[in-house]
Amino acid sequence: MTIVLIITNNKFNFDSPTFLKFFHFLLTKLKQFMRKKILISLAVILTAGLFIYSCNQSTKTTEISQDSLVKRGEYLVTVMGCNDCHTPKKFGPKGPELDMDKYLSGHPANIPVAKVDTSLMKDWVYFNHLLTVAVGPWGVSFAANLTPDATGIGNWSEAQFKKALKEGKFKGLDNTRPLLPPMPWQNFHNISDADVSAMFAYLQSVKPINNLVPNPIPPDKIPTN
Ligand code: HEC
Numbered sequence: 121m122t123i124v125l126i127i128t129n130n131k132f133n134f135d136s137p138t139f140l141k142f143f144h145f146l147l148t149k150l151k152q153f154m155r156k157k158i159l160i161s162l163a164v165i166l167t168a169g170l171f172i173y174s175c176n177q178s179t180k181t182t183e184i185s186q187d188s189l190v191k192r193g194e195y196l197v198t199v200m201g202c203n204d205c206h207t208p209k210k211f212g213p214k215g216p217e218l219d220m221d222k223y224l225s226g227h228p229a230n231i232p233v234a235k236v237d238t239s240l241m242k243d244w245v246y247f248n249h250l251l252t253v254a255v256g257p258w259g260v261s262f263a264a265n266l267t268p269d270a271t272g273i274g275n276w277s278e279a280q281f282k283k284a285l286k287e288g289k290f291k292g293l294d295n296t297r298p299l300l301p302p303m304p305w306q307n308f309h310n311i312s313d314a315d316v317s318a319m320f321a322y323l324q325s326v327k328p329i330n331n332l333v334p335n336p337i338p339p340d341k342i343p344t345n
Contacts, residue, residue, distance in 0.1 A: 186321070193322025196315055197224075205263040205302065208250040216251060225272065225329035226265035227252035233260060233337070235345050245302075254302050260337035261300040269328035281320045286311060300336055 197203075206224045209216035222228060227250065236246060236255050246255040252263040265272035273281060280292025288305035290296040299305050311319075337343070 189318050189321045190325050191322075192315075193318035193320070193325075196319050197322055200308075202266065205251060205254075206266050208252050211249075219250075222329060222331075224266045224323070224326055225269075225331045226333040227262040229332050229334060233334075233343055235343050236260075238342060238344050255342060256301060257339060258300050258336075259339045260342055261302070262333045262336065263303075265329065265331045265333050266323050267326055267329045267331075268324045269330050271330050271332045272328065273323060274328060278317060278320045281323075282313070282316045285316060285319075 203218055203224065206226055208219045208222045208225070208228055210219045211217070227248075231250070233253060234248065241255070241257075247253065254261050268274040276292060282292070283289045283294075284292035284299065285305060285308050287309075288299040288303070290299055
């Protein structure tokens with residue numbers, strides 16, 4: 121704002137109505153200017169505040185949602201019984217308990233398959249003592265390593281996990297063999313994408329365990345006495 125003051129007379133009279141009028145004009149302008157300035161400053165502070173607040177909010181939301189995704193995944197993996205086969209057992213006073221040192225790492229590669237009495241096989245399906253190996257008309261199957269190690273599902277994409285779980289495809293790839301019993305993938309056909317994501321996020325968050333699970337054994341090669 122520029123105010124040009126032209127003083128025509130050296131002997132300027134400060135009481136003159138012209139000066140008072142001018143002085144009043146000056147005060148009004150100053151007030152308007154200050155008001156504008158205050159309003160602008162307030163607007164700037166408010167916008168900056170809102171911006172910082174929204175930034176903080178969005179970071180918080182992402183953190184919480186990743187955390188709750190993993191928690192939801194843990195809940196699903198637990199209640200859906202994946203541990204029943206994928207975690208080896210220890211035997212306590214009340215029977216089988218999860219061996220948490222080998223959590224979700226599948227059948228331990230260093231434990232050989234015991235010989236099977238095939239004479240009972242027309243009436244029975246067998247499980248080994250860790251509940252990680254099953255023997256039936258399909259042969260011998262070994263529960264897979266679901267931990268985020270390279271020998272587990274560490275290099276898998278979520279799409280692979282989804283295909284394995286819902287379509288029963290080995291390694292979650294097209295043109296691979298169907299997953300063998302007792303993997304109950306048929307039961308998982310209707311799991312929602314959100315739940316698949318949560319389970320995958322959780323499985324990727326557990327301790328990676330190096331354990332290369334053996335390949336299945338076909339029915340005619342079942343080790344017998
Ligand atoms: C009753 C036993 C059992 C239960 C319960 C079970 N699985 Fe399995 N699962 C298996 C067996 C055995 C295999 C290996 C099948 C094969 O080799 O064809 C397997 C294979 C898999 C595979 C494929 C691994 C690969 O290398 O292709 C995935 C993924 C899998 N299970 C995830 C799960 C999840 C997640 C759950 C829980 C929601 C679950 N399983 C529950 C027994 C089970």
